[in-house]
Amino acid sequence: MIYGTGFKTTSFMLPMRVVGAGGRTLSDAWVDGAHAHFGMCVPGFPSLFLVYGPNTNTSGGSIIAYEEAQVSYVRQALALVRARGATAIEVRPEVEAASDREVQSRFVGTAWTECDSWYRDDNGRIVTNWPGYMDEYVRRVRVLDPSEYEFAGLHSVGHDR
Numbered sequence: 001m002i003y004g005t006g007f008k009t010t011s012f013m014l015p016m017r018v019v020g021a022g023g024r025t026l027s028d029a030w031v032d033g034a035h036a037h038f039g040m041c042v043p044g045f046p047s048l049f050l051v052y053g054p055n056t057n058t059s060g061g062s063i064i065a066y067e068e069a070q071v072s073y074v075r076q077a078l079a080l081v082r083a084r085g086a087t088a089i090e091v092r093p094e095v096e097a098a099s100d101r102e103v104q105s106r107f108v109g110t111a112w113t114e115c116d117s118w119y120r121d122d123n124g125r126i127v128t129n130w131p132g133y134m135d136e137y138v139r140r141v142r143v144l145d146p147s148e149y150e151f152a153g154l155h156s157v158g159h160d161r
Helices: 063-083 093-105 134-140
Strands: 088-091 149-152
Touching: 063 088, 063 134, 063 149, 088 093
Parallel strands: none
Antiparallel strands: 088 149
16 A cells, blocks of 8 residues: 655646756746646757656556657657757747647646646646547657757757757
């Protein structure tokens, strides 16, 4: 038997201090609620990849499938960084913002928005669960789209996307 109390499902790794580009902290970036492209990438935090980040909890299926899909995605990102001679990869802000809008809009009209539970933060934002089925998430992260990212510290010209 395992007994646990005090889980903070909407805080993710906070209060750990994560500092991104320009000294901005992840807690500042998430002041209005946790968000990340596919639950993994936050603009302003080059080469930071979250596994089991915002909106990647399953409402049916295996969390291990999500995590395996995420690790495969991260491996693709690192391979691109290496192949392009870059030092970092960062999701484009407009890509992450559109991704977050789409995820949040999918909760509208569902039971998720009518209940107050562990998957909502203090502001009522749903930050834990993926709004679709597991196979959709796995399919959407199967292939990383390089155009969604910026590459920093390139060793040769012409590889910025």
